[in-house]
Amino acid sequence: MIHSEKKIPIERRIFSNAExxxxxxxxxxxxxxxxxxxxxxxxxxxxxxxxxxxxYISTTSWDSLNVPKKFIFLDNFVRMFHDPKVAxxxxxxxIYLLAGILGVIPFAFMLGFFLSLRKPxxxxxxxxxxxxxMLSIAALAMIFLGVYRPDGMxxxxxxxxxxxxxxxxxxxxxxxALGALIAIDIWGGIGFNSVLFFAALANLPExxxxxxxxxxxxxxxxxWKIAFPLMTDFIGLVTILQFLGILSGAAYQILLTGGGPxxxxxxxxYYLYDQAFLSHRLGYSQALGVMVFIIGIVVIVLIRRTTxxxxx
Amino acid sequence: MNKKIxxxxxxxxxxxxxxxTACGPAATATAAPTTPPQPGAPTQPPAPTQPPxxxxxxxxxxxTIWHNWGPDDTKGAPLQSVFxxxxxxxxxxxxxxxxxxxxxxPLKVETASTSNQEPDLVFSVLFDGxxxxxxxxxxxxxxxYIKQWGLxxxxxxxxxxxxxxxxxxxxxxPLEGFTWPIWxxxxxxxxxxxxxxxxxxxxxxxxxxxxxxxxxxPIIASGIDGMGGALFNLIVESMMTxxxxxxxxxxxxxxxxxxxxxxxxFVQLRDAGVFVDGVEGVDYASGDSRFFAGSVPMAHFxxxxxxxxxxxxxxxxxxxxxxxxxxxxxxxxxxxxxxxxAKGIFITPNGGAKIDAVKRFIQFLYQPDMIAxxxxxxxxxxxxxxxxxxxxxxxxxxxxxxxxxIGDTPTVLDTIVPAAVGTDMGRITQEAFAPGVTADxxxxxxxxxxxxxx
Numbered sequence: 001m002i003h004s005e006k007k008i009p010i011e012r013r014i015f016s017n018a019e020x021x022x023x024x025x026x027x028x029x030x031x032x033x034x035x036x037x038x039x040x041x042x043x044x045x046x047x048x049x050x051x052x053x054x055x056y057i058s059t060t061s062w063d064s065l066n067v068p069k070k071f072i073f074l075d076n077f078v079r080m081f082h083d084p085k086v087a088x089x090x091x092x093x094x095i096y097l098l099a100g101i102l103g104v105i106p107f108a109f110m111l112g113f114f115l116s117l118r119k120p121x122x123x124x125x126x127x128x129x130x131x132x133x134m135l136s137i138a139a140l141a142m143i144f145l146g147v148y149r150p151d152g153m154x155x156x157x158x159x160x161x162x163x164x165x166x167x168x169x170x171x172x173x174x175x176x177a178l179g180a181l182i183a184i185d186i187w188g189g190i191g192f193n194s195v196l197f198f199a200a201l202a203n204l205p206e207x208x209x210x211x212x213x214x215x216x217x218x219x220x221x222x223x224w225k226i227a228f229p230l231m232t233d234f235i236g237l238v239t240i241l242q243f244l245g246i247l248s249g250a251a252y253q254i255l256l257t258g259g260g261p262x263x264x265x266x267x268x269x270y271y272l273y274d275q276a277f278l279s280h281r282l283g284y285s286q287a288l289g290v291m292v293f294i295i296g297i298v299v300i301v302l303i304r305r306t307t308x309x310x311x312x
Numbered sequence: 313m314n315k316k317i318x319x320x321x322x323x324x325x326x327x328x329x330x331x332x333t334a335c336g337p338a339a340t341a342t343a344a345p346t347t348p349p350q351p352g353a354p355t356q357p358p359a360p361t362q363p364p365x366x367x368x369x370x371x372x373x374x375x376t377i378w379h380n381w382g383p384d385d386t387k388g389a390p391l392q393s394v395f396x397x398x399x400x401x402x403x404x405x406x407x408x409x410x411x412x413x414x415x416x417x418p419l420k421v422e423t424a425s426t427s428n429q430e431p432d433l434v435f436s437v438l439f440d441g442x443x444x445x446x447x448x449x450x451x452x453x454x455x456x457y458i459k460q461w462g463l464x465x466x467x468x469x470x471x472x473x474x475x476x477x478x479x480x481x482x483x484x485x486p487l488e489g490f491t492w493p494i495w496x497x498x499x500x501x502x503x504x505x506x507x508x509x510x511x512x513x514x515x516x517x518x519x520x521x522x523x524x525x526x527x528x529x530p531i532i533a534s535g536i537d538g539m540g541g542a543l544f545n546l547i548v549e550s551m552m553t554x555x556x557x558x559x560x561x562x563x564x565x566x567x568x569x570x571x572x573x574x575x576x577x578f579v580q581l582r583d584a585g586v587f588v589d590g591v592e593g594v595d596y597a598s599g600d601s602r603f604f605a606g607s608v609p610m611a612h613f614x615x616x617x618x619x620x621x622x623x624x625x626x627x628x629x630x631x632x633x634x635x636x637x638x639x640x641x642x643x644x645x646x647x648x649x650x651x652x653x654a655k656g657i658f659i660t661p662n663g664g665a666k667i668d669a670v671k672r673f674i675q676f677l678y679q680p681d682m683i684a685x686x687x688x689x690x691x692x693x694x695x696x697x698x699x700x701x702x703x704x705x706x707x708x709x710x711x712x713x714x715x716x717x718i719g720d721t722p723t724v725l726d727t728i729v730p731a732a733v734g735t736d737m738g739r740i741t742q743e744a745f746a747p748g749v750t751a752d753x754x755x756x757x758x759x760x761x762x763x764x765x766x
Binding site: 063064065066067083084085145148149150151169170171172173174257258259260261262263264266274277278279280281 | 419422423425426440441444448449450535536537589590591592593594595598731732734735738739740742743745746749757760764
């Protein structure tokens with residue numbers, strides 16, 4: 001059989017290979033589109049379309065789901081720039097972000113590093129650290145309502161250890177309300193993010209640590225001189241997640257303070273919620289959403305650039 | 313590396329868009345209004361004024377009703393008994409009711425309404441966005457139904473007034489009336505050798521006595537939530553006529569001398585120690601439990617608590633009265649709130665399509681005997697006459713019936729305060745309970761809140 005095959009001329013063979021290559025490439029393209037299409041359709045339908053809608057609604061006056069929208073172009077944005085509550089929201093959100101990121105990321109990294117050393121009991125600790133993430137926000141809010149009440153756990157504890165002068169009406173006092181909410185985020189955020197760091201640090205080769213230890217490095221040095229530089233990309237990612245959670249979140253304000261007392265806990269995320277669901281100004285709420293979105297993108301790019309410079 | 317950074321950035325932008333858009337009503341963005349807008353038509357969909365065509369009376373009908381009177385509410389059992397008796401008397405009608413948290417009902421109804429999935433009847437508080445339901449087509453005006461269904465002249469004027477819009481449309485059938493007085497724990501007052509104060513000077517003097525005896529400030533209020541806000545409003549309104557209240561709370565004019573005097577009175581009382589220490593951080597639940605535990609002399613609770621099981625032991629020691637008056641008050645007697653905005657029955661367009669079944673249910677419910685079941689548990693009746701033996705009523709329910717003879721009732725703010733300043737008002741009154749916050753600061757914040765919506 002083999003001997004009976006006709007010999008194909010070289011130019012014909014080249015042509016066939018080229019045709020086959022084109023055919024193959026086409027087939028791969030079709031397969032690629034076929035595989036990607038469902039995800040693309042999902043993305044366009046459930047992410048891009050609502051996002052575009054947010055931009056559209058932000059140009060309307062829409063006072064209830066049950067009344068028609070009225071196109072007002074940029075009026076909501078003009079109003080936003082003159083709205084003193086936006087300035088208050090930006091100020092409080094800035095404080096929240098600063099404290100919520102600086103208070104969480106370094107400590108979460110350190111805890112994550114400690115867990116990654118796999119000392120005895122690290123599995124139990126890992127579960128304990130992660131437990132706040134398994135509780136619902138409403139349950140957490142109830143817990144901290146009990147903690148922060150005038151006769152709650154925190155004041156009872158301060159009285160018990162002889163520090164009655166430090167007792168406060170934590171959620172009802174302008175000076176302490178925002179700090180009290182930030183403390184909840186830090187409490188929950190450190191544990192949760194430490195488990196994320198643990199998972200990432202566990203992928204670093206152990207030889208790096210062993211070599212450093214042979215050179216006489218302690219855990220502190222290994223953590224900051226070896227693990228930290230290798231993790232900058234991941235730290236950037238965790239920072240972004242923490243940032244986004246705080247920027248657009250308002251759960252504790254909704255459940256515990258209503259943005260008050262006064263404007264003490266009034267953040268941009270809460271203002272967005274307030275305008276959409278309490279004050280029934282859907283168009284204006286989406287204008288705020290656009291602003292939050294733009295802030296989010298700018299800060300994400302900044303964080304990525306910073307961490308990529310460190311990585312380089 | 314650049315490609316990697318680029319792809320990472322794109323991925324994070326996608327995550328950011330997901331997180332941020334999750335805050336907005338994205339899913340509802342494409343929802344169409346219940347009435348499709350016509351070219352050149354007014355922006356507000358016209359509310360139907362003619363009763364829709366009734367369904368055949370003998371065909372089986374299911375009436376869906378959303379309310380908040382669940383098993384934990386004192387009115388839950390009477391309501392279920394009414395449903396049961398109604399279905400027994402009308403076997404062709406089945407009631408399918410769903411219980412939701414009071415504050416959640418408006419948004420649920422409005423969202424359901426955009427896809428014509430709303431219930432037939434809604435039991436709701438009249439406040440905030442609910443005030444616009446009739447104009448927005450979420451509910452039908454009931455003027456004609458009141459006349460056609462034999463309720464004309466039977467509902468009290470006060471009840472109807474609360475539910476009537478400026479243009480004369482009646483938003484819903486008024487159902488739950490309430491009284492919201494000051495509760496005085498006479499056991500503690502007697503222990504301190506004091507009687508119920510009728511002036512704020514007496515109240516301040518009493519507060520000093522209570523504090524000197526180590527009992528703390530006499531009034532517990534939930535400074536951190538809306539219930540404390542109601543006490544703030546009552547105190548401020550005690551210095552104002554109803555007309556002035558409309559001007560300030562309704563239109564945001566906080567330069568009226570009596571409005572300023574009202575806010576100053578609140579600050580004066582707060583600084584004189586009439587509230588429990590740390591009142592600015594007390595929530596409703598803990599305020600409730602501290603008063604019902606018998607450790608605080610005064611509280612501001614509504615009629616919904618008259619038959620609360622937690623009150624049973626304390627009830628014999630309780631006297632209901634108004635809030636003491638300051639010199640210069642336009643009122644003759646201590647003041648308390650009373651109104652009918654606590655609950656109305658709204659007919660939705662879906663309910664309008666089953667109007668015969670709705671009619672039969674409303675006519676059944678608004679019989680004096682049926683309404684009396686709710687009065688037994690503390691509800692003020694919307695009917696002019698009901699069949700009730702006062703001697704059979706729980707003590708606080710019976711006492712509340714006499715409140716009008718010893719107190720005056722400033723206007724209820726539910727239908728006056730614009731929805732857009734509702735949350736600001738909450739934050740401002742919450743702040744007002746904190747020591748050190750001046751009357752000028754409160755007035756400036758109130759002025760700014762109203763200015764922001766103009």
